Amino acid sequence: DGGITQSPKYLFRKEGQNVTLSCEQNLNHxxxxxxxxxPGQGLRLIYYSQIVNDFQKGDIAEGxxxxxxxxxxFPLTVTSAQKNPTAFYLCASSMNRxxxxxxxxxxxxxxxxx
Amino acid sequence: xQEVTQIPAALSVPEGENLVLNxxxxxxxxxxxxxxxxxxxxxxxxxxxxxxxxxxxxxGRLNASLDKSSGRSTLYIAASQPGDxxxxxxxxxxxxxxxxxxxxxxxxxxxxx
Numbered sequence: 001d002g003g004i005t006q007s008p009k010y011l012f013r014k015e016g017q018n019v020t021l022s023c024e025q026n027l028n029h030x031x032x033x034x035x036x037x038x039p040g041q042g043l044r045l046i047y048y049s050q051i052v053n054d055f056q057k058g059d060i061a062e063g064x065x066x067x068x069x070x071x072x073x074f075p076l077t078v079t080s081a082q083k084n085p086t087a088f089y090l091c092a093s094s095m096n097r098x099x100x101x102x103x104x105x106x107x108x109x110x111x112x113x114x
Numbered sequence: 115x116q117e118v119t120q121i122p123a124a125l126s127v128p129e130g131e132n133l134v135l136n137x138x139x140x141x142x143x144x145x146x147x148x149x150x151x152x153x154x155x156x157x158x159x160x161x162x163x164x165x166x167x168x169x170x171x172x173x174g175r176l177n178a179s180l181d182k183s184s185g186r187s188t189l190y191i192a193a194s195q196p197g198d199x200x201x202x203x204x205x206x207x208x209x210x211x212x213x214x215x216x217x218x219x220x221x222x223x224x225x226x227x
Contacts, residue, residue: 003156031213040219043215090157102160102163104160105150105159107159
């Protein structure tokens with residue numbers, strides 16, 4: 001079955017360390033996204049990529065970095081510059097073939113930084 | 115800027131009841147609206163996408179309606195079951211950048227056995 005795989009499900013890091021979250025999709029989708037979800041807040045867009053080797057900042061890109069070397073993969077690095085990195089991170093994808101392409105999500109990675 | 119609101123934030127109903135979840139948006143010029151379900155600690159599962167030219171979309175016991183002029187969408191769940199307990203979110207794409215979406219904060223539904 002096609003889908004989006006995020007790994008690991010839980011991630012623990014010490015403050016000051018960079019950490020990379022994995023996102024892989026086999027839906028053949030062009031667009032991929034990273035969102036952050038915090039209790040009591042809606043989803044906030046970190047980065048998105050419409051095609052390979054291209055990505056754009058979302059609303060809260062500071063302290064994060066991404067790459068899109070392959071269509072299937074869109075890893076997110078949370079750097080030590082991110083002031084409050086503990087959160088639930090969601091990766092999503094869409095066909096990017098017009099305005100009625102539905103979003104599909106992975107199962108998320110919960111990052112805890114102490 | 116589009117704002118999406120879901121009220122109430124939480125809802126508790128007995129099993130078997132029909133219920134309606136609400137989603138409001140401030141800018142009526144939308145291309146579509148998507149409903150999602152999120153179980154605790156999991157990602158979002160797409161339930162229905164209703165295009166701006168449509169009034170309703172149905173999937174099993176779920177029916178989504180869209181009234182652009184009033185800035186509202188509703189998700190109707192028939193004969194609710196405990197397994198329907200989850201948080202339900204709605205989202206609309208940005209009018210000029212369809213890679214950006216505006217999400218509501220969700221309605222947490224509890225269906226009591």
